[in-house]
Amino acid sequence: AATEADVIVVGAGGAGMTAAIEAANAGKSVIVIEKAAMTGGNTTRSTGGMNAANTPEQDKNEFTEGAGVEKMLASAKESYPDLADLVATVEAQWEEYQANPTGYFDTEELFMLDTLVGGKNLNDHALVEVLANEAKNGIEWLKTVDADLSQVGSFGGASVKRIHKPVNDEGKTVAVGSYLVPKLTKAAEGKGIQFVMETAATELVVTDGKVTGVKAGETTYTGKAVVLATGGFAANTEMVLQYKPDYEGFVCTNAPGMTGDGIVMAQAIGADTVDMEQIQIHPTVSQETSALITEGLRGDGAILVNSEGKRFFDEVGTRDAVSAAEVAQPGGFAWLIVDNKMVEASSVIAGYIKQGLTVEGADVEALAAAMGVDGAALVETMDKWNACVEAGKDEEFGRTSFANKLDEGPYYAIKVAPGVHHTMGGLKINPNTEVLDASGNAIAGLYAAGEVTGGVHGANRLGGNAVADIIVFGRIAGQQAAAYAE
Ligand code: ADP
DSSP states (O other): OBBBEEEEEESSSSSHHHHHHHHHHHOEEEEEEEESSSSSSGGGGOOSOOEOOOTTTTTGGGGOOHHHHHHHHHHHHHHHGGGGGHHHHHHHHHHHHHHHHSSSSOOOHHHHHHHHTTTTSOOOOOHHHHHHHHHHHHHHHHHHHOOOEEEOOTTTTSSSEEEEOBTTTTOOOOOOOHHHHHHHHHHHHHHTEEEEEEEOOOOOEEOOOOTEEEEEEEEEEEOOOEEEEEOOOOHHHHHHHHOOOGGOOOOBOOOHHHHHHHHHHHHHTBOOOOOTTTTEEEEEEEEOOOOOOHHHHTTTOOOOEEETOOSSSOSSOOOHHHHHHHHHHHOOOOOEEEEHHHHHHHHHHHHHHOOOOOOOEHHHHHHHHTTTTTTHHHHHHHHHHHHHHHOOTTTTOOOOOSSSSSSSSSSSEEEEEEEEEEEOEEEBBBBTOEEEEEOOOOEEEEEOOOEEEEETTTTTTTHHHHHHHHHHHHHHHHHHHHHHOO
């Protein structure tokens, strides 16, 4: 097998394979080095979908959630005065739309605003702008690898329906990661990209100040440019606790290979990092199996109740806020509740039932018994919630996104608590995905994309923005590395 190519990509997750495909599309030879036996990394585990604004797919929805837009504008105004220009732009767009509503309302600027407010405005604005502008092109690009994210839904922290999800032949939602990974792998193989599996890169090779390859143990892979796409470090407990000692004892949703190798390798040659202490916990993780229960369930109408059978928070709030609310409940956990209608619309929930993650009951009282919570309390909570759905208003917790009532048995509940999920921080890059050193200069020949990088998500990543990140910045990294390798 060859050990020399124009572009060397480290990591065969979503970002790495996307970069490899784009470099090959630009006519370059590519080698991908992957530590695991299979491609996909954490991307395989991604259940939700991909955020993109201003897409034809969104226009298939009727516009109903103006409340989400107005809530976002109000909260941005109150909390982030320095986003005033962006707020004014979105306000003008929203007014214009209301005067003349055509299609579905979403704009790249609103996507930016949601991402910045969700990230507590710690994000790198230039990177967020690229994300918001390019995601729609990413949705189109995915069609070239036979991937169609045609169904649009609500997700935490997004003020309109923006997450794009795949559906199967029966029209049921399927998990995005296990849908995308085989398609990206097949497309990459079809382009003659060479995969070197079960091989961990250990060191970057620098010649005359330029990155010219990667060492994996004894073997050196030589290239004109290197793309780091090794994912985050959530599975590296020591590294997590170094930056976030309060996460001692938390379970982790990641594949075991997510140990921050790319960050460490790049730091060794002078790369800068950003926001390393911004480590996300996800509010709906099964503690027994560390399996992540998708946020899409809440977007599609599920609620969270505590051990007393009571709701306690806006379920579609940002991950950090929902996690904190959960930790504050008795026992530090919650139950996620769905009804039979939701089960019938989603193969994802059927999977959870099959894995034994649910308890069930033919009616609400029976469900309460299975959960070990007070039956009368749960009945009252469900009645109250269904009245909220009918009214389109949640006075108590301010939720603004509603789907269908939860009123058809059997009912199912999944016991959840927070788990370490995503590392927002990582290598510092510019909008061309060049890795920067401590003086802000690009390190020649070194590019990075995906969870190995920091800055896109600030202090909190929105669901649906990881897939947007890997596709948008994976493509740019592949294109830029190819251009550099000319
Ligand atoms: P992203 O979502 O950013 O694409 P993923 O977690 O999906 O990230 O993929 C990262 C991939 O990188 C995983 O498949 C992981 O096994 C691989 N990886 C991590 N460290 C190394 C390494 N040192 N050498 C090669 N591959 C690595």
